[in-house]
Amino acid sequence: MNSKIKFFQSIRFKFALIFALMLMLTLEIVGAFFMRQLERQNLNNFKQQIVLPSYIENSLATQLGRSNTASATRRIRTILAEVNNNNISEIRVIDSKGIIRGTSNSANQGVVGQKTTDTAVKNALVSDRTHTEYLYDNTNHDRYYVNIVPLSSSNGNNNEVGVLYMRANLEGVYSTINNIYVIYITAVLASIILSLLLSIYISREITAPIEEMRKQTMRIARGDYSGQVEVVDNDELGQLAGAINNLSVRVEESQDASESERRRLDSVLSHMTDGVIATDRRGNITIINNTALQLLNYDEEDDVIGKSITDVLKIRKQYTMRQLIDQSQTHLMVDMNDANGLILSAFFTPIQRESGFVSGLVCVLHDVTSQQKEERERKQFVSNVSHELRTPLTSVKSYVEALTDGAWKDPEVAPRFLKVVQDETERMIRMINDLLSLSRMDSGTAKLNLEYVNINELFNYILNRFDMIIKKEKNENPDGKHYSIVRHFTKQDLWVEIDTDKFTQVIDNIMNNAVKYSPDGGVITCRLVATDKHVILSISDQGLGIPRKYINRIFDRFFRVDKARSRKQGGTGLGLAISKEVVNMLGGQIWVDSTEGRGSTFYISLPYIQYDEGDEWDDDAKD
Ligand code: ADP
Secondary structure (H helix, E strand, C coil), rough: CCCCHHHHHHHHHHHHHHHHHHHHHHHHHHHHHHHHHHHHHHHHHHHHHHHCHHHHHHHHHHHHHCCCCCHHHHHHHHHHHCCCCCCCCEEEEECCCCCEECCCHHHHHHHHEEECCCCHHHHHHCCCEEEEEECCEEEEEECCEEEEEECCCCCCCCCCCEEEEEECCCCHHHHHHHHHHHHHHHHHHHHCCCCCHHHHHHHHHHHHHHHHHHHHHHHHCCCCCCCCCCCCCCCHHHHHHHHHHHHHHHHHHHHHHHHHHHHHHHHHHHHCCCCEEEEEEEEEEEEHHHHHHHHHCCCCCCHCCEEHHHCCCCCCCCCHHHHHHCCCEEEEECCCCCCCCEEEEEEEEECCCCCCCCCEEEEEEEEEEHHHHHHHHHHHHHHHHHHHHHHHHHHHHHHHHHCCCCHHHHHCCCHHHHHHHHHHHHHHHHHHHHHHHHHHHHHCCCCCCEEEEEEEHHHHHHHHHHHHHHHHHHHHHHCCEEEEEEEEEEECCCCCEEEEHHHHHHHCCCHHHHHHHCCCCEEEEEEEEEECEEEEEEEEECCCCHHHHHHHHHHCCCCCCCCCHHHHHCCCEEEEEEEEHHHHHCCCCCEEECCCCCCEEEEEEECCCCCCCCCCHHHCCCC
16 A cells, blocks of 8 residues: 555645635625726726816807807817817717817827718717717727717707817726736735635644554554554544544454464364365365474475365365365375375365355364275285185184094004194194283283293203203104204393293294204304393394295284295294284384395394493392
């Protein structure tokens, strides 16, 4: 908005102009009447002076009636010379025959005795009436007034004896009128200028509060509510100023209210754990909270504002804005197809005014990636369990059928068949037990019997057991697969808080795998080291190794690189999954490092608090 108003556009100028124009108009009208009246009055006054005293007229009439024309002419001349009227330029005396008998113009005495050529004089002689007229002299450009008066004999019968022709120069009268006119115009101009200045001053006084109010409203428009318009009078402008002051307070209050409302909404939105997006009716984003920005992987609000929600959520192909607006609520699962496999649950609700007009959409986003993953895993797990149990059951069924069909009588086949049935049944029991312990750990019902254990001793004890088995197998089957165990243990005694049974199960499982997958003559290296905060156990074999692409899946339930081989060796595919759960429950971590064809190393790290040599066990604290 242009805050500067030019003087010629201002209300002050318009007021002054109206004043001046009205004054001019008034003075013009008054002046026109006045000047007309003045002119008429002056002319009338002047005309009244263009007459001769009656005794002179009588004397002249007497002279015209005389028979001695020569003496009469002389006498007329004398009478005319005696006339003392400065207003009359020339007086002529014309007898009834139209002969000019005398003139007051001494320079023009030549006309005396000549017959008049003036038609007005001739008409006056004929009509015997007074005649007046205005003349314009082309030679000297003067205006004249002519008065032709009939002269009657004074002997009582009123015989017309001639006319008296009087000519008066009007320039003097007009010049007087002009002078007055000039004075009048000058006075008018002076009064216009004065009134213009006065009206500017007055209008400025009147419009000053308006100007003040204009500035105040502009300040309000800019959001500055600090000013107040001064209320001088209690007139309309004063009341308007009061109303503006009131308005400014109201606007400030409502501005404050909407601002605090906005801040509240902002803080609610920014602290929400769900993502919230609002759009206009075309689906362009107008509001987005931080959670939604994070979920959709945007840094700045400005990167998304104005963009179409269907584009941002990548659902343009499946849904149009119309479809989302037309339904009172739409629930979608949006797969963002990004590197994290993000899956969002999106609730769309149209924003509807009371009139029913839909002004936009609100979309609430919730990250359901983990729920979806869990759901998928659960389904996968159920299918895996069914599959894993069906295979041994099918095999048990077929062997039992074969036995029932008569194989039981065959002393050679029957024991083999029964052994298979026994092995498969044992494997199923192992699997069911594994599943039960996994389920207990999943549901949190698995109890840990925690105690401080010297891990060096425990690890040694377990490995001694394996040494015994190795020795036993060597004696029983000298041609079978052979392998050896090597230990590299720290000398330091490491006391770690664990559940001995469960941890033994973990080591057993990893050792069993190492044995299972070791080649003939393979060396299994077991290490035990300690860092500041962790105890790390590792078991390395020289076996098949694990292909790189399966490394991340090795701890998944039922995952086996080679299913047939694992099954043949009695594996359930749950050992490493259980190991991982147990280690995690103990606050540790388990991972594998493997090179295909060269061997694998399984690592277990457990939290460990180092005690100085001199530290005494604080039995109370321990309890
Ligand atoms: P399983 O009962 O089949 O041994 P585990 O959960 O213990 O089940 O192991 C899962 C899979 O991991 C095994 O089937 C095998 O493919 C692979 N695996 C485990 N340990 C080793 C190892 N030391 N060397 C090579 N592969 C291994």
